[in-house]
Amino acid sequence: SRPLPAAGDWYDGRGFWLNSVRGEELMEDDPRLTSDERDDFTGLDTEDWEVFELPIGDPRCAVPPSANRNSLNLSALNHDPGGLRSALLTSFDLPDDIAWLRSELMLERQVQLTVCVHPWPKQAEQHAEMVRDLEIWFDDVVVHSPVQEDSAGCVVHAKLILLEFRDRLRVAIASANLTARHWSFRNETVWVQDFPRVTAPLRPDAAQLLAAGISAKVLAHFVSDLLRGAEQQRQQTWITQLATFNVASAAALLVPSRPGIHGPAASLPSSMLALRLQARGRPLDGHRKSGRLVRTGKTWEVHISSADCGEASRPDAADYQDFPRVRLSDESAAALTCALQLGFGLPLEAEVSLVDEYHYAEGDAAFAVRVVLDGKGMGWHADIATLLAHVEVNYGLFALREHVSREAWPQAEERHYVAMASALESHDQDWFDDFDRLVGRAVLNFDSGGLLGPHIIVPGGNGPINEAYAELDLQGRLVTQMSPPHA
DSSP: OOOOOOTTOOOBOOSOEEBOOOEEEEOTTOTTSOHHHHHTOOSOBOSSOBOEEEETTSTTOSSOGGGGTTOBOGGGGOSOGGGOOEEEEEESSOOOOHHHHHHHHTOOTTSEEEEEEOOOGGGHHHHHHHHHHHHHHOSEEEEEOOOOTTOSSOSOOOOEEEEEOSSEEEEEEESSOSSHHHHHHSOOEEEEEEEEBOSOTTOOOTHHHHSSOHHHHHHHHHHHHHTTTOGGGHHHHHHHHHTTBOGGGOSSOOOOOOSSOOOOOOOOOTTEEEEEEEEEESOOOSOOOEEEEEEETTEEEEEEEOTTOOTTTOOOTGGGGGSOEEEEOHHHHHHHHHHHHTTOBOOTTOEEEEEEEEEOTTSOEEEEEEEEEESOOOSOOTTHHHHHHTBOOOOHHHHHHHHHTTSOOOGGGOOOOEEEOSOOOOOOHHHHHHHHHHTTOOOTTGGGTOOSSOEEEEEOOSSOOOGGGHHHHHTTOEEEEOSSTTO
């Protein structure tokens, strides 16, 4: 019910907005279509379906005009097209209509544009066409698709929009991809907040990102990790820009997700910083999980000791020379060196933990190494983006637990516990048990029929249930929703 801020006013980040929809998509066999409309069936055209666009003002449209009351479209995010300096746009689906995107977001040719998308290796032709169109419309554009060796699945699923203006950074997190179909014909949610500029662009300070609270650190880490390997130093450019804004005042807690399987981050006081670094070496015997960090020239090594040794049995420095070693990657070594030069301290008796070990076919193994530093980093460094990409933060459910575990969840007062999503997987009860436990909910009456995890809202209808949802249906988990259809 809240009206949108007037042009030039500030988004405060409290609550969510819904997107404005143009109408409803109808399939060719929809009974609401006339015979002439079926004969002239055009509308949007993609590889796998065609739809007819029924405008919201048509009396046959099931989406009422009231659905757009106080709603938000992309143009509402750009209150000052001429003053927009740079933009970072991310999407899972490839943007398929650059002219539409440019018009909707009111992007001018001179804006410094960075577009980050999932690689989609089987859509090379569409990807090349997107790049060509972007280079036609914009003078300074970089298209980046991250590559992560430890992930064979989705690499970019975020729908993050960063817009840099003279006086503010506008951060928007949406559920919509950068396509007309999602922004114009789907029910999507958008969170928006503006952050004021606090320092001149040429005088950034690492403390603005590392010591300004969890939201600033998580956003900086996520952007740094997302833009690894981007052309034209876009990673460093965006981190430098982020450091000139006060992101500590975020009204929401940001929960990042990253491909791969990750353990929880170390729980540390604000005066300490944990890095998660990468190392390579020979596989270990499975019982060695700690060691000592040693600098050898320009490189760093971890000399591995046995796990769980007490203080009395901890080896002396000289004894570490006889233990196995793993070597930090060049990027991890640069991150650690950057932290030390910014003023973080590495204790003389620095003990490190081997968090995970991944084996490769050629016999080598990769290790995730946790290093805990103390102190406060200040100033600036050329490798600050590399450091931020290696800062340890929680992902997914562990991030939810970090934020909500201190809040009570009195189950006797629980009335509805539901989840809304555009895609589902079949999860067993153990997964939902983990979900409940990590968000602070305990099912007290499970043995007498209590449900682990949330009910799930799915589109209703008379057809057969999707095979992927059959297991969830047997669990009594699905709740149907009928109208409006675009939801």
